[in-house]
Amino acid sequence: MKGVVFTEFLEMVEDRFSLTMVDEVIERAALSHGGQYTAVGTYPPEEMLALLSALAEISRSPAPALLHMFGEHLFGRFVVGYPAFFAGVTDPLDFLEKVDSYIHVEVRKLYPDAELPRFDAERTSPKELKLTYQSPRRLSDLAFGLIVGCGKHFGAPLDVSREDLSGGSGEIVRFTITRP
Amino acid sequence: MTNPEEVYKRALERERLARKEAERLLEQKSRELYDFHESQKRELERLVDERTRELSVARDQAIEASRAKSQFLAKMSHELRTPLNAILGYSEMLEEDAKDAGRARDVDDLRKIQVAGKHLLSLINDVLDLSKIEAGQMALYLEEVDLDALVREVVATVRPIVEKNRNAFDVQLTGELGVARTDVTKVRQTLFNLLSNAAKFTEGGTVSLQASRDRLGLRFSVRDTGIGMTEEQKAQLFQPFRQAEPSTARRYGGTGLGLAISQRFAELLGGAIEVKTAPGAGSTFTLHLPLSEAASEAPAPQRGASGSEAPSHRGLVLIIDDDEAARELLGRILADEGYAVAFARDGQQGIELARSLKPRAITLDVVMPKVDGWSVLSSLKAEPEVSAIPVIVVSVLGERSLAMSVGACDYVTKPVDRADLARVLRTHLE
Numbered sequence: 022m023k024g025v026v027f028t029e030f031l032e033m034v035e036d037r038f039s040l041t042m043v044d045e046v047i048e049r050a051a052l053s054h055g056g057q058y059t060a061v062g063t064y065p066p067e068e069m070l071a072l073l074s075a076l077a078e079i080s081r082s083p084a085p086a087l088l089h090m091f092g093e094h095l096f097g098r099f100v101v102g103y104p105a106f107f108a109g110v111t112d113p114l115d116f117l118e119k120v121d122s123y124i125h126v127e128v129r130k131l132y133p134d135a136e137l138p139r140f141d142a143e144r145t146s147p148k149e150l151k152l153t154y155q156s157p158r159r160l161s162d163l164a165f166g167l168i169v170g171c172g173k174h175f176g177a178p179l180d181v182s183r184e185d186l187s188g189g190s191g192e193i194v195r196f197t198i199t200r201p
Numbered sequence: 202m203t204n205p206e207e208v209y210k211r212a213l214e215r216e217r218l219a220r221k222e223a224e225r226l227l228e229q230k231s232r233e234l235y236d237f238h239e240s241q242k243r244e245l246e247r248l249v250d251e252r253t254r255e256l257s258v259a260r261d262q263a264i265e266a267s268r269a270k271s272q273f274l275a276k277m278s279h280e281l282r283t284p285l286n287a288i289l290g291y292s293e294m295l296e297e298d299a300k301d302a303g304r305a306r307d308v309d310d311l312r313k314i315q316v317a318g319k320h321l322l323s324l325i326n327d328v329l330d331l332s333k334i335e336a337g338q339m340a341l342y343l344e345e346v347d348l349d350a351l352v353r354e355v356v357a358t359v360r361p362i363v364e365k366n367r368n369a370f371d372v373q374l375t376g377e378l379g380v381a382r383t384d385v386t387k388v389r390q391t392l393f394n395l396l397s398n399a400a401k402f403t404e405g406g407t408v409s410l411q412a413s414r415d416r417l418g419l420r421f422s423v424r425d426t427g428i429g430m431t432e433e434q435k436a437q438l439f440q441p442f443r444q445a446e447p448s449t450a451r452r453y454g455g456t457g458l459g460l461a462i463s464q465r466f467a468e469l470l471g472g473a474i475e476v477k478t479a480p481g482a483g484s485t486f487t488l489h490l491p492l493s494e495a496a497s498e499a500p501a502p503q504r505g506a507s508g509s510e511a512p513s514h515r516g517l518v519l520i521i522d523d524d525e526a527a528r529e530l531l532g533r534i535l536a537d538e539g540y541a542v543a544f545a546r547d548g549q550q551g552i553e554l555a556r557s558l559k560p561r562a563i564t565l566d567v568v569m570p571k572v573d574g575w576s577v578l579s580s581l582k583a584e585p586e587v588s589a590i591p592v593i594v595v596s597v598l599g600e601r602s603l604a605m606s607v608g609a610c611d612y613v614t615k616p617v618d619r620a621d622l623a624r625v626l627r628t629h630l631e
């Protein structure tokens with residue numbers, strides 16, 4: 022997993038909680054190193070899960086909610102870090118529709134070792150998009166947060182419902198997204 | 202455990218290590234990029250090299266093909282002239298006979314044969330000239346030329362042609378033209394072409410020739426009051442085999458090569474032909490020839506560099522070649538270099554002359570009928586009397602190593618490069 026996910030996660034922890042919380046989360050996650058993540062590095066995805074459960078335990082919050090929160094935070098960071106992807110786009114559904122066919126394609130060019138999910142997009146109407154997430158990393162809560170963050174960024178609060186298509190494993194999740 | 206100072210210390214330590222890790226990764230990426238860039242560069246250079254090689258091979262092939270074509274044309278023209286001379290000669294004789302016997306119709310028919318034959322001959326001569334020019338084998342013979350006499354001569358030759366179309370012929374010479382160092386044959390032919398061209402395309406008008414000489418050189422202006430040309434026709438004027446219209450050739454005759462040849466002659470002499478024309482308004486062709494430049498820039502081979510006449514302070518070289526043009530060319534180069542030359546038309550004669558003349562060196566063609574160059578070489582090397590004479594193989598075939606292995610002292614490819622041959626001779630004779 023790309024280092025940017027880790028650095029952004031820890032920054033969010035510092036913002037929303039405190040530097041002490043960052044310290045404790047790292048301590049508790051019992052990593053094989055001291056938690057010195059750099060955005061340009063690549064780290065095992067399990068470390069992300071370890072950090073997340075550590076945060077959940079210490080903050081006594083459910084992990085899915087934290088992941089969702091992280092998704093929203095991360096989207097804001099993408100807006101700052103990758104303005105090119107936003108050029109000329111005004112509709113959040115238009116943006117989300119292209120995540121798989123364009124954005125993650127470009128992301129892979131930038132970082133050939135990125136581990137990206139698969140999204141199948143189906144634009145059922147101008148106001149509705151069905152986005153099916155598929156990934157062995159089961160981070161649909163992160164996707165959820167990113168989607169909500171996207172709506173917020175475009176100033177169009179989205180109505181998102183989700184449905185697990187993989188018998189509760191979280192590997193395949195369909196989001197039905199509508200905008201006002 | 203949550204001592205703030207400790208927390209900050211650890212945070213700081215993480216930042217420091219993260220920075221180091223980032224720097225390491227950055228360095229690694231930079232190197233990868235650098236290597237990638239280098240390998241791309243090498244690949245690109247390799248491709249460029251490869252293309253360059255391919256292009257140069259293609260270019261060499263094209264040059265070789267064009268050379269072969271010119272040589273073929275030159276040879277063919279040569280071969281065509283021999284039977285044509287017989288046709289012309291015998292029809293002339295028959296015409297005399299017919300005239301004596303009072304057979305008017307036969308005289309008429311035989312004259313037609315001669316006219317057609319002469320036309321064919323001029324066509325062949327033109328093709329030969331052009332192919333020589335294009336093969337870069339048209340040599341210049343520079344000598345002191347009495348220009349006034351030359352103009353008088355051309356005017357006399359061309360007058361009947363001009364007057365045939367009921368044209369007035371107006372010749373204006375501004376002062377004396379004097380003497381110039383130039384190639385008389387080429388100037389004569391060019392003037393003749395320009396004048397007969399003007400005559401052909403003008404009927405019941407005036408053809409005029411103005412000649413002058415000044416600081417810049419010689420100017421010969423040929424003006425006619427004939428049909429003139431459009432811009433388009435003018436643009437094609439100096440292209441071989443082009444006349445204003447295909448029907449023009451039938452109506453006016455001519456090979457269509459005259460102007461192309463004249464133009465190239467003018468260029469060879471360092472000059473140019475300039476045209477002013479408009480449809481219905483006649484045309485003016487002006488031949489410019491520089492004076493001193495032509496003489497100093499052009500190579501100055503001597504006329505008829507044959508055997509005994511040439512200065513022989515460097516000794517005698519025997520040229521064995523079945524091709525007359527090649528013999529002549531080699532002869533001229535060698536004469537220029539100060540050698541006396543002797544010629545042999547075939548292998549047999551070559552061996553005999555080598556024996557009787559004992560030349561200082563021999564240039565030997567390979568492809569010859571009956572006794573080829575290799576046989577000549579082995580005969581020469583087998584005779585103690587002549588075996589020590591250095592033999593330079595001169596051939597279109599790239600068989601240097603074969604030549605050297607059977608006893609040649611050096612090898613020069615045809616068409617012969619003057620400097621190359623001179624250098625080879627110097628190496629082996631001095």
Ligand code: HEM
Pocket residue numbers: 022023025026099100103106117120124125128134135136137138139156157158159160161163164165167168171
């Ligand atoms: C400018 C926009 C975006 C950029 C630059 C971007 C970039 C990335 C990057 C760099 C990763 C990490 C890959 C790795 O760790 O190897 C990632 C993962 C991910 N992205 Fe995006 N992304 C964008 C938008 C989105 C959006 C809008 C969604 C949701 C619809 C999304 C869903 C995900 C998910 C769920 C992952 C986690 C990996 C997984 O689940 O397998 N991304 N993205």
